[in-house]
Structures are given as C-alpha cells and as structure tokens.
C-alpha cells in the first residue's frame with residue numbers, strides 16, 4: 014500500500030498541475046482582446062496586459078513544476094478540481110474588469126461581471142454597454158464562450174465519470190440512439206468532438222447574424238455568447254438595438270439550437286440523418302414545451318394589444334426562446350409586457366434546455382423524468398399491486414437515477430428559495446428577488462423589477478450573493494456542498 | 505364471476521349510501537347553531553333551518569334506500585368517495601352563508617367561506633366579523649372542527665387503506681414506538697380513539713382560553729378552530745382583538761400541540777409516558793424547526809425595532825407557531841412586520857405539522873425524508889459504490905415511500921406555482937399571489953398583500969380559483985387528479 018502522506022502529496026501535485034494548465038490556457042485566451050486593443054487603439058490594453066502577465070506566469074510556473082509520472086486522482090477529487098477551477102476561473106475573469114480604468118468597477122462589480130461571463134449567465138452591471146471599449150465587449154463574449162466550453166468539459170469528462178448530472182443520465186444510461194454509437198470510447202475524444210460541434214454552431218450563428226444585418230464584430234460577439242447560451246450583448250438594449258425582425262429570428266432559432274444536446278448533433282452528423290435527433294425523448298419534450306411557451310407568449314402579447322400580430326410573433330418567439338433556454342438576449346421593451354407573461358418566462362428558465370448543451374436551470378430531461386414519475390405515481394395509486402417501471406424511449410430509468418433527479422430538484426428549489434429570501438432580507442421586493450434569482454441561478458441573465466435593465470442597481474452585498482447563486486446554479490449545487498461537507502474530507 | 509352491471513350497481517349504491525350518511529350527520533350538526541339562534545334571538549335562524557331541512561331530508565332519504573347486504577368497494581373507489589364527499593361537504597357548508605340575509609354573500613363568497621371552513625383554512629371573506637351573528641360565528645368554528653374530523657377519518661380510514669399520504673408512511677411503515685402498539689387492529693376503532701384525543705384537546709384548549717381571559721363563547725369557538733388548525737376567529741382582528749399576552753401564548757402553544765401526530769398522544773396515554781412522543785423522529789424535527797422559526801422571528805422583530813423584547817417574544821412565538829402549523833390565528837399588526845419575516849412565515853406554512861394532525865401543507869415527515877434523502881445523495885456521490893439505506897429512527901424507508909414523497913413534493917409545488925401564476929394572470933401582484941396561494945393551498949388562512957386582512961378583496965374568479973386551491977391542498981392533490989384521470993375509469 015502507498016504511503017499516506019505520499020499519496021496526499023501526489024494528489025495535491027496533480028490538482029495543482031491541472032489548475033495551472035487551466036490558468037495557462039486562460040492567459041493565452043487574453044491575446045485576442047489584447048490584439049483588439051491594438052487594432053482599435055484602445056487604452057484598456059493595460060488591464061489585459063497585466064492580467065496576461067499574472068496568469069501567464071502563474072500558469073507556466075505551475076506547469077513547469079515537476080509532475081508526478083502517474084497522476085492517481087480518486088473519483089471524488091474531481092469535485093475538488095471542479096470547485097477550485099471555477100473559483101480560480103472567477104477570480105481570473107474578474108481581473109481585467111477590475112483593472113480597467115474606464116469601467117470604475119468595485120471588486121463586487123468585477124467579480125459579478127466575471128462570474129456572470131464564465132457561468133454563461135450574461136447578467137451585466139455595466140449600465141452603458143454601448144460606450145464600452147470593443148476589446149472589453151469582445152472579452153465578455155469570449156468569457157461566455159469559454160464558460161460554455163468549460164461546462165461541456167465538465168459535463169463530459171468530469172461529471173460523467175463521477176456519475177453526476179444529466180450527462181450521466183443520458184450518456185451512460187440511455188441506450189437506443191445514443192448507446193449504439195457510444196460516442197467514442199475515450200472521454201477526451203468525446204469532449205473534442207463536442208467542442209467541434211460547438212465551434213461549427215458558432216460559425217453558423219455568426220454567419221446568420223451577419224447575413225441578417227449585423228456588422229462583423231457584433232455578429233462574432235453575439236454568436237460567441239449565443240452558442241454558449243450566455244447572452245452578453247454589445248449593446249445596452251441587447252438585440253432590441255437593431256430593430257430587426259431577421260436578427261431577432263436568428264437569435265431565437267440559435268437559442269433553441271444551442272439548447273439541444275450536442276451529442277445528438279454528433280450522432281446526426283455521423284449517420285447523416287436527423288432521425289436520432291427527432292426520435293430523442295428529451296429533444297421532443299424540449300421542443301414541445303418551447304413551442305407551447307412561445308405560442309402562449311405570442312398570443313398573450315397579441316390579445317393584450319401589446320403588439321400587432323407580426324411584432325407579437327417575432328418578439329414573442331425570440332424572447333421566449335431566449336429566456337427558456339437561459340440564453341438571455343432581449344428585445345428592449347419587455348418591461349412593458351404583462352407581468353404574468355414575464356413571470357412565466359422567468360419560471361421557464363428553471364426548465365432550461367437539454368443536458369449536453371450549455372443551458373442553465375434544472376434541465377429538460379429532469380423535468381421529463383419527474384413528469385413521467387408522477388404519472389406512474391398516479392397509476393400506482395390506482396393499482397397498488399402493479400409494478401411500474403419508468404422508461405425513457407425504450408430504456409428503463411434506474412431508481413438511482415430517479416433518486417438523483419428528485420434530489421437535485423429538491424436541493425435546487427431549496428437554494429432558489431434561500432437566495433430569494435436573502436434578497437428579500439437585503440431589502441428587495443418580491444418581484445425583483447424572484448426575477449434576479451431566476452436570472453442568476455438559472456444562468457439566464459434577464460432580471461425583473463430593479464434588475465430588468467441592468468444588475469448595476471444591486472447593492473454590493475446583493476452582487477456577492479448573486480455571484481454565489483450563479484456558481485451554485487452552474488455547478489448544479491452538489492459539487493459545492495460536497496466539497497464543504499465533512500464526509501468528503503474524511504479519509 | 506359477478507355480473508358486470510350488477511357490480512356497478514352495487515358500487516354506485518354503496519357510494520350513495522356512504523355519502524347520504526355523511527349528509528345526514530352534517531344536518532344534525534346544524535342543530536347547535538339553530539339552538540344558538542334561539543338562545544341569542546338571532547334572525548339568521550331561517551338560513552340554518554332551510555339548510556337543515558334540505559340536508560336532513562336528502563340524508564334520511566338516502567339512508568333509507570335499501571342498502572346492499574354486502575358492500576364491496578374496490579380500493580380505488582375510496583378516491584371517488586373522498587372527492588364526492590368533499591364536493592358535497594363544500595356545497596352543504598356554503599348553504600347557510602348563501603341563505604343568510606345579513607351577510608349579502610354572492611355564490612362565490614359562500615362557497616369560498618364554506619370550503620375555507622371545512623378545509624380548515626380559515627380564510628374569510630367577511631370584512632366585519634365582529635358585527636356578525638353569534639350563530640354564524642359558531643357555525644364557522646364548527647365547520648373547522650368538522651373539517652378537521654373529516655381529515656382524521658380520511659387519514660386513518662381511507663388514505664391509510666389506500667396507501668396514500670403520510671399516515672401510510674407513519675402508521676404502517678414505521679415500527680419502533682408506533683408499530684409495537686399497532687394502535688388497534690380495526691381502523692374504525694383507531695379513528696374513534698383519535699377523535700377522542702381531538703375532543704379532549706379541544707376541551708383543554710377551551711379551558712385554557714377561558715382561564716386566559718376569553719368569555720365562554722369565544723373560548724369554545726377559538727378552541728374548536730384551533731385544534732382543527734382552522735383559525736376562524738370571532739373577531740376581525742383575530743386574537744389581536746384581546747391585546748392579551750396570555751391568550752396569544754395559549755394560542756401559540758395549542759397550535760403547536762394540535763400539529764403533533766394524534767397517534768403519538770394515543771400511545772403516550774396508553775403507556776402513561778411521554779417517551780414515545782419525545783423519541784419520535786418526525787416530532788423532533790417538527791419541534792426543532794418550529795423553535796428555529798420562532799427564534800428567528802422573535803429576534804427579527806426585536807432587532808428591527810418593531811417591538812420591545814417581551815412583545816417581540818409573545819407576538820413572534822404566537823404568530824410563527826400559528827402560521828407554521830397552518831392554524832392561521834393572528835395578531836392584528838402583522839402588516840407592519842418586515843417583508844422577509846412575513847415571507848419566511850408564509851413559506852413555513854408549506855412545512856406544516858406532523859401527519860396524523862389536522863395541519864395543512866406538505867407536512868414535516870415528507871421534508872424529513874427529503875432532507876435525509878439529500879444527505880444520502882451527497883454521500884452517494886462521494887462514495888459511488890457504497891449502498892445507502894434511508895432510515896427514520898430505526899426503520900428503513902422503502903423506495904416506494906420515498907418515491908411517493910418526492911412525487912407529492914413535485915406535484916404540490918407544480919400546482920402551487922400554477923395557482924400563483926393564475927393569480928398573476930387575474931391581475932394580482934406577486935406578493936399577493938404568493939401570500940394568497942400559500943394561505944389557501946396550505947390551508948393556513950393568513951394572506952398577504954391585498955388579502956392580509958380579508959379575502960373579501962378578491963374578485964369572484966379569484967375566489968373560485970382559491971376555493972379549488974384549498975381543496976387541492978387539503979386532499980393532497982392526487983385523489984383529485986386520479987378521479988379525473990383516464991386510467992381510473994378504465995375497467
């Protein structure tokens with residue numbers, strides 16, 4: 014048996030190595046905004062250069078440190094890596110915001126904006142987005158994109174191997190279309206394929222935005238944030254800035270496309286057939302609910318006389334797609350929409366999109382399992398002696414998966430309630446508390462009440478609390494609870 | 505095998521007989537308010553006499569109808585009986601309110617007040633309770649009491665045999681203190697013993713209120729509504745009318761006592777020892793949470809300067825006990841309390857009291873199971889290969905019970921969300937929608953926003969919707985869904 018302290022040393026060294034590697038990669042990503050500063054001759058370059066210098070040196074130094082020949086991490090160390098990584102990522106992403114001379118950000122502002130970026134929330138404390146340097150605007154979109162990438166890695170490589178989250182439900186539990194292909198045997202390969210799809214989707218999205226009338230810079234920024242379902246925009250009015258039906262339709266369609274499980278795209282491309290997508294139980298439920306919500310929104314906007322029919326159709330479709338999938342781009346006059354429509358859309362952000370996408374919230378497959386389980390519960394009560402099995406498509410869903418889905422649902426709502434209640438205690442009204450927590454915890458990014466146009470109206474304490482809410486939502490709560498639990502640190 | 509149509513005839517005849525019997529019992533209960541009308545020389549006697557005439561004739565006629573020698577109801581017919589019974593009960597209870605000349609109630613008002621009574625909600629549409637006839641005031645308290653009795657019958661006789669609800673979890677699944685005694689073999693006997701405890705508790709409560717300074721009439725009415733956790737008062741200001749610390753303390757203590765599983769009292773009396781109560785897992789969780797909520801409320805009221813310490817203690821203890829257990833008596837100035845305290849108390853009404861009491865909400869044992877299940881979920885993620893079993897006290901909780909608890913939790917919150925959203929669509933603000941739905945669905949009876957002092961401010965449509973919410977909450981949703989499901993009507 015291995016010496017105990019040697020084991021701990023190796024473990025520490027392995028985690029240190031992984032984190033250094035991630036810091037290094039992040040530092041490289043800063044080269045693009047630095048280049049943009051040069052190109053657009055913006056003075057914000059100092060902020061990026063300092064951040065680059067710090068992260069590059071730490072990253073390189075950590076990577077150089079001698080790595081144990083054979084890294085042996087126990088399964089549960091993955092949780093530690095995940096939490097440490099996202100905390101580091103939060104701190105790094107906030108640095109340029111804090112160092113920038115024009116933004117005048119407090120520490121709370123910078124951390125909020127950074128976490129909002131990397132968790133693909135897209136809630137912003139900047140009040141005048143239009144007056145902000147292009148390099149900063151691009152950097153924000155890139156944070157969304159990297160955060161989305163991070164979540165895909167998490168979902169495939171880490172969560173999957175740890176048996177947490179929807180990807181476990183999906184990738185290893187569901188046979189049918191997915192199990193046959195088994196994606197690829199090695200997780201690293203799987204991740205690579207999913208990134209490829211992510212990048213291709215971004216290129217398609219950017220081209221579509223460009224063709225719909227955006228300039229190249231805006232098209233690229235909006236596409237980076239849209240495929241990540243992040244929702245940072247380059248304008249204060251978000252997509253409402255353009256007053257263009259075509260652009261809103263593109264935004265709505267790509268929100269929905271980005272909310273589909275990327276693994277389905279991979280299989281569809283492999284097989285050259287859409288059958289795998291169209292037969293997928295989660296996808297069908299997702300699209301049905303999305304269409305119902307959109308239809309309801311469109312009808313409400315039309316019949317309450319908020320818009321004429323074509324405007325109701327465009328705005329209603331775009332906004333419901335953007336909010337349900339937790340993208341969070343918006344048209345500029347949603348504060349005039351009826352309250353019950355806005356609350357429905359805010360509530361739909363808990364629903365989110367499919368697992369294996371970058372959406373936030375509780376995610377479609379969990380609601381599908383909860384819904385099917387409740388149906389069975391009814392049948393069970395009518396015929397107490399019968400034995401019913403929960404199936405998705407042709408596959409049985411095991412008790413363990415059902416339990417983990419129920420568990421997440423309970424914990425998620427508990428924390429949502431807790432965060433809302435803290436907001437009330439901080440003095441916000443119920444409407445603002447609900448909207449702000451839905452926006453942050455579901456990584457959706459559109460607030461309500463005091464946060465409908467900017468989150469800069471929040472107090473510093475509220476910003477800290479909502480920063481935590483974004484991380485809790487993004488990591489689906491359990492990893493954070495685990496790392497802070499006593500059982501985790503017991504040998 | 506029995507002839508199919510004969511079977512259906514027998515079934516119908518059996519259900520008809522049971523319902524007639526219940527109508528008959530209800531008609532007899534009207535004799536007390538009729539006597540009060542005579543005693544106090546009130547003109548409202550006509551309303552009660554007409555209701556008595558109608559229900560007595562229908563009840564007697566139905567009872568006289570020849571009953572099949574051998575009633576063979578299938579287990580699932582119980583759901584039908586339950587739903588028909590509560591609908592009938594709702595209609596009957598509303599009649600005196602509708603017929604009364606002084607109340608000027610619309611149909612929606614009368615149905616709301618009646619359902620509020622029988623579901624032990626205690627939300628009232630009467631704006632000037634103090635000016636209302638004594639017979640009516642007593643009748644309301646009696647509705648609470650009968651409704652509580654109805655729920656005990658439901659929980660022991662019907663739900664238990666059908667395997668639904670917490671009593672199943674408790675009475676048949678938990679050994680330890682409860683299983684040894686097994687209460688009594690026959691369900692009818694069990695129910696009788698529990699009623700006895702119910703009546704004794706009411707007598708103790710009435711005496712305490714009387715000793716604390718109430719007059720005899722008020723003491724009886726408040727005790728009937730308190731042991732049923734109904735909360736109808738004889739004054740507009742509820743217990744706030746008396747400005748008496750003693751009365752509020754009695755109200756708080758008896759709210760908590762009425763929220764304990766009555767079966768525990770039965771065992772304690774049988775054994776002449778409090779051990780069974782104090783060792784009960786649900787009771788311990790219930791009291792701990794109640795004390796935490798009370799402590800928090802008291803501290804908040806004190807430190808925000810709402811009251812001096814002794815007032816904060818009395819009002820805070822009384823109001824939190826009354827709201828958490830879904831009793832719903834109140835002090836008269838809760839509209840001045842900080843929002844976050846009120847929202848906490850409204851949220852705590854979802855928690856409720858123990859099963860086997862007359863409380864509303866989701867009930868303590870379900871939250872205990874959800875909490876323990878989430879703890880296990882954490883451990884399971886840390887040690888994926890270990891097998892964990894859920895235990896309450898020394899007993900294993902089966903997967904079926906866990907699933908039914910999760911199922912109810914999901915469906916309950918879904919419907920709570922739905923009802924809130926309908927209230928928003930009817931034009932109410934978020935605060936009023938949340939408070940009103942919490943008050944009605946959890947059978948608690950204290951609203952917020954527009955309904956904080958009376959529910960008479962609601963529109964007729966809102967009253968209908970909230971009447972449904974009270975019934976959905978009281979019957980724990982599933983029986984209603986079952987009776988309206990297709991599988992139920994399939995042979």
Ligand SMILES: [K+]
Pocket residue numbers: 133134135242243244339340341456457458
């Ligand atoms: K977002």
Ligand SMILES: [K+]
Pocket residue numbers: 624625626733734735830831832947948949
């Ligand atoms: K009540």
